[in-house]
Amino acid sequence: MSAYRRFKGLLRVTFLGTSDSPGRALDVVTGTLARPEGPRRYLIAVPDDAPPVGAPLVIVLHGGGASAAQVMGRAFPPSPLSLLLEIAARERFVVVAPDAGEGGWADGCARSARAAGRDDVAFVDDLIVRAIAEHGVDPARVYVAGVSRGGWMAYRIASAIPHRLAAFAAILSPMPESGPGSAPEAALPALIVGGTADPLLPYRGGKYRYAFNLMGRLRSIDDSVAVWRGLGGLHDAPATSAIAPRSGQCRTRVTHTVWGADPAGMQVALYRIDGGGHAEPSRLKRYPSFINRLTGRQNGDVEIAEAVWAFFKEKRNARMSAGV
Template sequence: MPDDAIPSGGTGPALVPTAATLARPEGARRYLVATPAGTSPAGRPLVLVLHGAGASAQQVLGQAYPPSPLSVFLEIAARDSLVVIAPDAGKGGWSDCFASSARVARKDDVGFIAALIDHAIAHHDVDPGRVYLIGVSRGGWMAYRAAVEIPQRLAAFSVVLAGMPLPGRSPAPSMPLPALVFGCTADPLIPYHGGKHWYAPWFIEPVRGIEDSVHAWRELAGLPDTPEVTQLQASDPRGRTSVTRFMWGSSSDGMQVGLVRIDGAGHAEPSRLKRYPRFINWLTGLQNADLEVAEAAWAFFRDKRAGAQLTA
């Protein structure tokens, strides 16, 4: 086993993230980075992982309770030699796609993400054409903003449990980008069909439905109306949740937009390996176990390169 890997209790060894800071106009910003040993003259892929509201870089990479299913990216990194970076939103959370211009002027998190990409290219042998972004919940809103503002820096992005802002609320995407969106139909926080739950906190705004959000990216990419549909084998003997994958675009190294619809599940990333405790399920709803969210996202990302998705 390499020195930079540890047993994960999952499918294999996992890289160990280390804490770092990056100077930004608003002050030093914290992040975690996990990098394979040695050098890679050909360049490594980079996956940036954005945590949700009330969480942290430590939580999303499994270093704080409860460990997120997205921490499985550390196992993928050890296996497939990629760099993983988890920025920390810091005080006040992300300046996401709902943030005012005044808030962005004080703390520009897209600028932070872009600076982390530059730093990783300069110091961690990252291939500039293989940069991928994934965010969960409010981190998903942050991923939408980055995909709209710096699409040329990304080869693909993924959003878990978050719909886009309503039309007119924030800038619309103008450059096609491969996108994979995970949505749960019984999400008690961010409604699958859009709008806002009557009991949602004051800081949560109405959103587009998950399918409408996917449609925005598919339409921009000019992909065909009819997707390839795959029903995953259900793991729950009681049949409470199920997963259907819809994929527009047939080439794994070309332009694709995908939807992973998780029927019956709540505001929890699907995972077999990283299960949330029961008291969290009482608040967020059921957690599906038919797929591993990080593995599904990596399978979508793996063959895609920035600037290469010119055709479906």
């Protein structure tokens, strides 16, 4: 390789990152939902060969300062969760990415006057109802995955409307210590991901030191896991495995811990990324180096979109399956 091509490659990794795709992704279209606070925008992707009834639904919640377009790979920098569009084409499920709009999610943790007048739980609930009515989504196979502030919103949804969900995932998001989403009462399968060197939402909990009064205090990731384990009655010893390094792209290590032996039953899972920062793990979707200097290292040994779907795939909402 010439010095010029090496230089171009270095510039690309530094300012653009890398975005590889192993397969065909679903096409994304824009939708609008009328809400009391005004029209709300979302992106939706439906497989052409989806069954007329019974398709799973994965709702993806973007992080603070991002958008539905970013988390679906349509805006810079493309999120590793955008690989869900390729997984959905392969596995035949529907993907919906709501857009928080100005001020971000009304998640109850970050304090934003612009978000205060919105009911984002009701917004997501309405999207679930629409997907069931218009796209034949199976009410027993509805899942929510959120990253960063979207993870706080996932906790709030899981606490407020657990009857709608079969499972949820909170990525790089410790639970808030107080407020909505901090004290769930119903058990749900939960996948939680955290990096021990996250400079923005610390693994150990507390508060990012530059947050001032813009956000409340957080539990640790381990305490967040313990909340959902307690609700699920998962008190036995877990299955723990170290994820073999695959990428050599950064000095991080991943431990996968699962409480609950049945993939179709009650489970709580933790991906602990030692040395990992505030960046979703991925080998195929790499954030630019200048972003990683701010957020910390991005692990490349776990493909987060695949991990999320593997956790969701066998889960069913027993109440919805029984028609309750």
